[in-house]
Amino acid sequence: MAVWRLCLLCFLVFLSVLAGFAQSPGSEAKIREAYEAGERALQQNDLAAAEKSFQRVLGLVPRDVGARANLGVVYMREQKWARALEYLHEAEKLAPQVNGIRLNIGLVYYREGDYKAAIMPFESVLRDQPDSAQARRLLGLCYLFEDRYADAAAELEPLWPSANSDLSYLYSLAVAAGNGERPALEEQAVVRLMEVGKDSPLVHLLLGKAHLAHGDYEHALGELQTAAAGDAKLPMLHYNLGVVYRHTGETEKARAEFLQDAKLEPDVAYNYDQLGLLSSSDGHDHEAERYFSEAVKRDRRLGTSWFGLAKIYKQEKHYPEALKALNEAAALDPQSASVHYLRAQVLTALGRKEEAQTELEAVQQLRKATRDKLEQEISGATYRDPEAPPQ
Numbered sequence: 001m002a003v004w005r006l007c008l009l010c011f012l013v014f015l016s017v018l019a020g021f022a023q024s025p026g027s028e029a030k031i032r033e034a035y036e037a038g039e040r041a042l043q044q045n046d047l048a049a050a051e052k053s054f055q056r057v058l059g060l061v062p063r064d065v066g067a068r069a070n071l072g073v074v075y076m077r078e079q080k081w082a083r084a085l086e087y088l089h090e091a092e093k094l095a096p097q098v099n100g101i102r103l104n105i106g107l108v109y110y111r112e113g114d115y116k117a118a119i120m121p122f123e124s125v126l127r128d129q130p131d132s133a134q135a136r137r138l139l140g141l142c143y144l145f146e147d148r149y150a151d152a153a154a155e156l157e158p159l160w161p162s163a164n165s166d167l168s169y170l171y172s173l174a175v176a177a178g179n180g181e182r183p184a185l186e187e188q189a190v191v192r193l194m195e196v197g198k199d200s201p202l203v204h205l206l207l208g209k210a211h212l213a214h215g216d217y218e219h220a221l222g223e224l225q226t227a228a229a230g231d232a233k234l235p236m237l238h239y240n241l242g243v244v245y246r247h248t249g250e251t252e253k254a255r256a257e258f259l260q261d262a263k264l265e266p267d268v269a270y271n272y273d274q275l276g277l278l279s280s281s282d283g284h285d286h287e288a289e290r291y292f293s294e295a296v297k298r299d300r301r302l303g304t305s306w307f308g309l310a311k312i313y314k315q316e317k318h319y320p321e322a323l324k325a326l327n328e329a330a331a332l333d334p335q336s337a338s339v340h341y342l343r344a345q346v347l348t349a350l351g352r353k354e355e356a357q358t359e360l361e362a363v364q365q366l367r368k369a370t371r372d373k374l375e376q377e378i379s380g381a382t383y384r385d386p387e388a389p390p391q
Contacts, residue, residue, distance in 0.1 A: 031060050038070060050074050065095045072104055076111070084108050099125050103135055113301050115142040133159060137169070144172055149180035157185060165196050171206040175213050175385075201230030205237055209385060212240060217247050233264060239271055251278055269299035276308050285312050296328075303332035307339060314346055322346045337366040 038053030051074050057067035068091035075084035088105045095101060106121035122139035125132055140155035153176040156169070163169040174189035190210070197203030208223035221244050227237055242257030255278050262271040276291035289312050295305040306329040313322035323346050329339045344359035 027060060031057055031064075034060070035066070038067070042070065042073065045077070047074050047078055063094060065091050065098070065101075068094070069098075069101050069104070072101075072108075076104065076108060079111070081108050081112050099129050099132070103132070106135070106138060110138055110142065113299075115145040118142050119146070133162060137163070140176070141172060144176050147179075149176050149178075150182075151180075152176035153180040153182055153185060164192055167193060167197055167202060167206060170196065171210065174210050178210070178214060201227040201234055204230065205234050205240070208244075209240055212243060213385065215247075217244050220244050221248075235265060236261065236268070238264065239268070239274070242271075242274060246274065246278070251282075254278060267298055269295045269297075269302055269305075272298070273302050273305045276305055280308055280311070285315065288312060300328065301332060303329045303336070303339075306332070307336075307342070310342055310346070314342065314349070317349070319346050319349050323350070335366060337363045340366065 034053045034056040038050045038057065041047070041050035041053060051071065054067040054071045054074070057064050058071075061067070068087045072084045072088035072091065075081075075087065085105065085108050088101055088108065091098075092101045092105065102121045103125050106118045106125070109115070109118035109121070119139065119142045122135045122142065125135040126139060129135065136155055137159055140152045140159075143149075143152035143155060153173065156173045156176055159169065160173075170189050170193040174186050174193060177183070177185035177189060190207070193206060194203060197206070204223045204227035208220045208227060211217075211220035211223060221241075224237065224241050224244065227234060228241070231237075238257040238261035242254045242261065245251070245254035245257060255275065258271045258274045258278070261268065262275070265271070272291045272295035276288045276295060279285075279288035279291055288308060292305040292308045292312075295302050296309070306325045310322045310325035310329060313319070313325060323343070326339055326343045326346060329336070330343070333339060340359045340362045344356045344363065347353070347356035347359060
């Protein structure tokens, strides 16, 4: 179900009371006309016309909340996330009591993959509207993607009565419960998953991913191979097979699976990320650079690819390029000791010794205090499921 249909805000034709303006009858008619035109255009998905109409409203009523909120929806549909947030945050400041605005802010962060930033808006919606199933599910998924498994299970479990026929929900609940040390709930979700999906290839794919999340590569491989026998074109099937083979040390099989998935889904960045890691570990830096570049071109949130590019640029003595890539990696994982250590080396090469020393001091503290999540992803020590379950 498309999130946009659920989150479209329904406002009065104009909100001049909130804006604090006294409108003449002629002005009110113009505002009403522009508002109605914008709403019709949104219903018809004519986004250019909707944008024009709601901008016209703002020209007449500069502090109108509804026009800002609906412009946020327009830009969400166009996947212009920065512009969407700009208008939604402005609307939130003018009408902080409107849950729908905060829900959409959370949705923008969610669609950008910034799950940590999405948590607070979804939490605030649930505080004011505890029966919002959409906010609860999205919050649960954000907790899941941030490895807050117990919190994820706690948010997803109450949705069971209405969602227990939804395969993606059951899979998410099973993973959250399994990692959140709730084995009874995990078993309940897995049993129901098999009841609903029966013996379909999709169910075997989901079960394979669940085994991967537990590090059970033998059973993951069996489920994924069964899924492939039923439907070899399932989205992300070959990616997950590649992850299994990478973990079991069968790198050529892994490479073949990632290439196959890239052939079926050329816009999925994770395949290029994994191919870059394999090429880098084999010492094929030119090939690795090409794959990492393809990955970040499709998804700038892949810290492993930025880090891989930085290592290659450093080795080639392209220090400014290495530092730019490290800045991207650091923004994605500021607690990575690996990133700080490589930054220290690059800064030293650039003659910026004081900054390099600061980075080395950060390395010492981070090595003692935190787990290097980026380094675990690079080494393959953890399973990263790139699929956000559909909404």
